Amino acid sequence: MSLTRRHMLTSTIGTVACAVALLTPKHTRGTDEVEDFLFRITGRKATPSNRLRLVMPAEFSTGYTVPMSISVDSPMTEADHVKSVRVFAPKNPLVEVAQFHFVPGRSLPRVSTRVRLAAPQHVVALAEMSNGNLLTAKAWVAVATNGCL
Amino acid sequence: MVPGSATKNEVFTVKAIIQHQMETGLRTDSTGKTIPRKIINQFVCRYGGVEVFRTDLHEAVSANPFLEFQLLATGNGLLEFSWREDGGATYSLYHDIVVT
Numbered sequence: 001m002s003l004t005r006r007h008m009l010t011s012t013i014g015t016v017a018c019a020v021a022l023l024t025p026k027h028t029r030g031t032d033e034v035e036d037f038l039f040r041i042t043g044r045k046a047t048p049s050n051r052l053r054l055v056m057p058a059e060f061s062t063g064y065t066v067p068m069s070i071s072v073d074s075p076m077t078e079a080d081h082v083k084s085v086r087v088f089a090p091k092n093p094l095v096e097v098a099q100f101h102f103v104p105g106r107s108l109p110r111v112s113t114r115v116r117l118a119a120p121q122h123v124v125a126l127a128e129m130s131n132g133n134l135l136t137a138k139a140w141v142a143v144a145t146n147g148c149l
Numbered sequence: 150m151v152p153g154s155a156t157k158n159e160v161f162t163v164k165a166i167i168q169h170q171m172e173t174g175l176r177t178d179s180t181g182k183t184i185p186r187k188i189i190n191q192f193v194c195r196y197g198g199v200e201v202f203r204t205d206l207h208e209a210v211s212a213n214p215f216l217e218f219q220l221l222a223t224g225n226g227l228l229e230f231s232w233r234e235d236g237g238a239t240y241s242l243y244h245d246i247v248v249t
Binding site for chain 2: 064065066089092093094096097098099100101102103105106107108110111112113114115116117147
């Protein structure tokens with residue numbers, strides 16, 4: 001087999017194209033990462049929404065007991081209510097944190113608790129509405145000492 | 150912590166805490182052996198026998214799990230709080246609420 005000028009040109013173009021594809025960052029923003037994470041977990045697309053609020057301190061001294069508050073704007077009627085809210089900590093060794101189930105006409109979609117975070121990260125909340133929609137919200141938490149898990 | 154009474158259709162807040170180690174099953178002891186997981190994996194609140202709030206808990210919930218949530222006062226009834234531990238043991242607490 002002889003190496004012609006044409007061979008050299010095509011192979012070089014191929015190599016450069018591969019390198020460019022490999023070097024281009026897949027994720028440039030945190031939002032994309034969170035969306036990808038939720039899609040991997042649920043297999044469905046979740047919509048970032050202001051109706052779901054995840055309140056956590058931006059900085060906290062210990063990763064053992066980070067306060068967390070969740071609330072959803074919802075009339076909580078049979079026809080329109082929040083079924084559940086799941087919380088994930090994607091940088092923890094076990095990403096699932098908790099799932100809260102609400103009942104229309106009996107409970108309000110608001111809850112507070114305390115969680116462990118193994119590293120500074122975006123904590124992600126995912127609300128499943130009665131019509132099947134998935135709403136999502138995230139909060140960046142920097143923990144000074146990581147909670148042992 | 151629950152109020153003793155409420156007016157009908159009013160929202161009241163429940164604060165519940167249980168003393169529990171919440172051993173995650175990810176830690177090892179001094180000999181390198183894994184310490185088995187033992188956590189509270191579920192909390193249920195029933196009101197007059199009806200489940201009104203439920204939480205599935207995982208390893209990332211802090212030790213001595215604390216929960217604060219809100220219920221609608223629908224009528225006189227018994228509030229039952231129960232925590233389920235790994236291994237199936239449950240711990241329950243009862244509280245009467247008077248609704249006027």
